[in-house]
Amino acid sequence: MVLDDTLLADPGELASRDTAGDLRAAATAGAQIRSTVFGAAEAGVGSLAGFRPRALVLLRRPGVSGAAADLIQALLGPRCPVPVVVADEVPGWIGPLDVVVGHSVLDTDAELATSVELAARRGAEVVLAAPESGPVAAAGAGRIRLVPPRVPVPAGLGFAHAITTMLSAVTALELLSPAPAEGFEALADAVDAEAERCQPNHEPFVNPAKSLALRLAEHTPLLWGTDPAAVAVARHGAVTLATQAGVVAHAADLAQAGTEGGLARAVDMAEREHDVFRDPFDDPDPGALPPRLLLIGTGEEDPQAVSRMRLGREWPGADVVHPVEEVPRGTRDAALLRSVLLAVRLDMAAIYLGLAQAGGA
Structure with missing residues (x-):
């Protein structure tokens, strides 16, 4: 398709075409970060402090979670004191000494629900960014730390929610060194400034x-x-x-x-x-x-x-x-x-x- 470059200089026409409000949703990344920090605290993610897992499993599901998991793995780097496994499903060796962190916008993701149920049944610590209702949440009800999105955005624009949930977990586990300065406020401020630009x-x-x-x-x-x-x-x-x-x-x-x-x-x-x-x-x-x-x-x-x-x-x-x-x-x-x-x-x-x-x- 040919780009109509004149449209990019016309905010009114952009607004009329953006019927789904995607530009406005993308600009909420800072709000997603701040609200997810509060959600993670309420879910008890901070109680992971002092726990040294045998392994950290980052689940890669369809959508933005794969890149978020890859980014966390990259930030942890080769000096991470525990093995980091990025996988589509919970591995069969999962057990009570492990931590599983995942994200999904699909509350009906059957494979993820199976993974969550297995990890919870085996006694693993599970941190999950996902909708608070549906089969995925039900699979770990009462046994996992669930961080639902608080800022509603279309499915493809939830990267900030995914990465903040994962960061909250690895920060609580003291695996990220040094931990993000000033909590997550600097991160939220940086993306707010980018949205403004x-x-x-x-x-x-x-x-x-x-x-x-x-x-x-x-x-x-x-x-x-x-x-x-x-x-x-x-x-x-x-x-x-x-x-x-x-x-x-x-x-x-x-x-x-x-x-x-x-x-x-x-x-x-x-x-x-x-x-x-x-x-x-x-x-x-x-x-x-x-x-x-x-x-x-x-x-x-x-x-x-x-x-x-x-x-x-x-x-x-x-x-x-x-x-x-x-x-x-x-x-x-x-x-x-x-x-x-x-x-x-x-x-x-x-x-x-x-x-x-x-x-x-």
């Missing part, structure tokens, strides 16, 4: 989400993370682009993607063959959509420098997505702050892209 009344040249939507339009996005947390963000980006805009994207670790010769050649060819004079309205179907490479970073080093170190080359035409202006180098919890901030930006960019495509909703 990305709000519909801001012109594309000062709105990072609109700018990103323009860059991705009529391209196949290649979202390559230059550090483990950035890879998780890239995977979230691929999910949200598919959910909100019907766009198929490739998300991967830079070191792996850069060795996949066909993709690397496609990026190089797109840079050489880019025609700034092509009119998409006169020639709406140039064939396969050219790739648009985004180098995503959440660490301290510039993504291009990481590319030089890991692959021995740079990608001159790549869009570097590395929010060091928003979260300066040296900031405590920088990788966490940048990761969740970028998840919000990608959500809003995907929504803008979906709304502005010709023939969109």
Whole structure:
């Protein structure tokens, strides 16, 4: 589809197309974080303090939970004092010495209900972000710490609820070192600021989400993370682009993607063959959509420098997505702050892209 770029500068038209209120919902990430912190406290997640599990199991279910689990695993890193297992279902060895953390927006997820029931029956500690009614909640009724969403949003926009629930669990278990500063308030403030930058009344040249939507339009996005947390963000980006805009994207670790010769050649060819004079309205179907490479970073080093170190080359035409202006180098919890901030930006960019495509909703 061809992007109607004039629509991105028209807040009124955006509002009229956004009948589901997705932009407003995406902007509630800060509210989701704050309300989830209260929900986790009421659910007794803090009582896990002092417990050292044999293993931490992060459940990956359909939707945003997979990227959230990957991000938690990345933040814990190889120095985590307990094994971290990311799985679709609770493993058969689960027992009373283990902790299971999961998220789902589907209260009828039969596989998750089975996993929750098994873990609870075996005596494992279970923290679950899910609706408070339905088969999933009933599977662990009275035996698990349930953190239901308090800010209603469409299914694809609950990343903040998922990541905050998981962070609450690993923070209580004292597995994340150092623990997030000032509780979760700094995280909520960071995503509030990002939502303000990305709000519909801001012109594309000062709105990072609109700018990103323009860059991705009529391209196949290649979202390559230059550090483990950035890879998780890239995977979230691929999910949200598919959910909100019907766009198929490739998300991967830079070191792996850069060795996949066909993709690397496609990026190089797109840079050489880019025609700034092509009119998409006169020639709406140039064939396969050219790739648009985004180098995503959440660490301290510039993504291009990481590319030089890991692959021995740079990608001159790549869009570097590395929010060091928003979260300066040296900031405590920088990788966490940048990761969740970028998840919000990608959500809003995907929504803008979906709304502005010709023939969109």
